[in-house]
Amino acid sequence: MGWKIIVVSPGCQEKCGELSIPYPFGVGNDDSDCFRDSHFHLVCNTSSGHPVLHFEGGNIPFLNISLEGQSTVYIWITIDCYNQSGRTYDGFQEIDITLGNILSFSSTRNKFTAIGCDTKAYISMVLDWVIPDDNCTYAIKNRTSYACGDNTDCSDSSNPTGGYNCHCKQGYRGNPYLPQGCQDIDECKEDNNCTHVCTNTVGSYNCSCPKGTHGDGFKGGSGTGCIKNRSRTFAIVTGIGSSLALLLSFFASFWLYQLHKRIRSKKIKEKFFKQNGGLLLQQQISLEEGNFDNTKIFHAEELEKATDHYNENRILGQGGQGTVYKGMLTDGRIVAIKKSKKVEMVDEGQIKQFINELVILSKINHRNVVKLLGCCLETEVPLLVYEFISSGTLFNHIHDRSDDDMLFTWDNRLRIATEVAGALSYLHSAASIPIYHRDVKSSNILLDDKYRAKVSDFGTSRPIAVDKTHLTTAVQGTLGYLDPQYFQSSQFTEKRCL
Structure with a gap:
């Protein structure tokens, strides 16, 4: 670490022996700026040969003072000594502690200790300390008396007498009770979560990855760290491969859709062909081979193409029996295609009669009778194809x-x-x-x-x-x-x- 944490006011005594004295505590004259006020005025007593830190007017020595709002004091309470002839000395230390507004006993961190065969008992007592009187909400409104410095947070104490403590914000370190006591720390010079490149920022830091890698640069937790980039050639090949795979997937899906559509259409046509007597017509044609050379069973697609999908512009006429369209077959012949009206209920007898009449009409060959060229039975209603x-x-x-x-x-x-x-x-x-x-x-x-x-x-x-x-x-x-x-x-x- 390249900088020193300042915990005392400038020009004030930093230690009593080995014990640090952080502001708002301090030693000095009554009018000194080394402590916040009389509540925090301490004395460093060297009369016993080694320095002892205690409150002015008190005799309880401090073992340490923490900026986290805790202090430890040392008190012996009794002594019982023996030799070969029996007890030589015993005594009891009466404890008289005035806590005032800034101190309170810690309910979880105090302990009682006894040492040796001849017993000497003492208490190492933890005291919580606070800035007295106000809580954070009210204290922060009066900036002249507010104890917390820059870049700090305030937290209310659980002490029944109230008060609050100050803490440096995350990314800062130092004494939160001094005006500029909390200084930005350079996390990049300490342990951090960066895997490669660390950049310090005010109150925080950023991680990044070196050239040739990618990721967020953080290790552990949800961080991805730094992952080596693949070569440009690999990226191009991967991109092309992905595009081809996507294209193939699209064409495969489209092909399957078209296949499904064709299969479904084929099944529907087969259903209509059977429903309209197509099997019976095929049977008649096979029985009278040679008599149907000029009569054709058309497929639905042929007539759709011939009429431009039954375009209204191709209509020749409409009547009670249906609509007649003009069409052109693939061989160039112009024909008239009659599309009958839909009949709701058709029984097997009517279908047989229709096929028989169709067979008879296909045999008519007279110059003054319109010639029936064929039919289509793959649609919901039969289509008849005549000469135009x-x-x-x-x-x-x-x-x-x-x-x-x-x-x-x-x-x-x-x-x-x-x-x-x-x-x-x-x-x-x-x-x-x-x-x-x-x-x-x-x-x-x-x-x-x-x-x-x-x-x-x-x-x-x-x-x-x-x-x-x-x-x-x-x-x-x-x-x-x-x-x-x-x-x-x-x-x-x-x-x-x-």
Whole structure:
């Protein structure tokens, strides 16, 4: 340690013999500044041959005085001496101690000692001392009489008479009762918790690590100490490795997500395919191999791509049976894709009937009937794919004749009516199984680029057995186009198609 702790006022006696006399205690004349006040006035008595420190007017010698608020006094109380002929002397010392306001007996540190065969008993007594009268709260308000110096803390005494003691703050050392008695200590020159580099600060110190290491520089407890830095190459390799690992983890997670999504989508499609009669259709195709060369079972992705995910801009028309979209297949063909409306309850019999009708319609091959190119059964409701007819419906041309007056000459009208009649005749008699359309109207007759008629929308059509002359069923079709006798009797014949 490169500096000395000052415990007495300048110019005052520091010791009595080997015993230090710290301020606020001191020896000197009554008007001396070596002690705080008369409570702390001591006398160093050398009359007995060795110095004895005691209070002025008292005879109890001090063994030591601590700045922590304790002092030790030495008192013998009795003596009993013997020789060969018996007791030679005995005596008893009466104790008379006036403690005053600054002293009190320590309740835990006093002891009684007896020495030798011939007994001499004495007490080494510990006395607590305080700055009297006030506690910290009140004392600090009066700075002129406040006993604590700079860089100190104050603590109230447990002495019943009150009082307080002063202590140097952490990071300071010295006599807290002198004005500048508490001096900053250089912890870096003493034992400290730094592992490498110590930097002294006012009232404390900091630890740090040398170049090439990292950490907080503290040892023990929660300190990390100093850890040697890894090489720059290692750091770069580690960084790249971590980034690659993170990237691979991301791609792996994304791949697993996509895989899970595909598996789930596949299961849903398989469910709908089975629900919509796909297995039955495959069975029919296998039984009639060669009759379905021009009919295809499309996948859901093909039709989603063809319609730009069923974009509203691709809608050709909407009706009671569903919505029709314009699409382009991967081979460049333009098609019309009909998306039926969802039906809440469909039983097994209806599914079987739908597949049978789908098989029949796929076999129709007539120039005036819209050709069914295939279907998709992987969606919640089946999708039907037809050839695309470019010039729209007869209904639109009838009601908007601004640009096509030449179309509606009597010759063209007669030709269109003849083509529709020929298509219905084919359906009634020339098809493998007779088919009744049941909803013939101008909006279900399409015109191609040469204005040839194409009968479409077989949503309400029904095949009938060859040996039957009529079909009894619930009335279906469009009001205003229904045959009144069919509406009344529910019996549909080939004549009532017209």
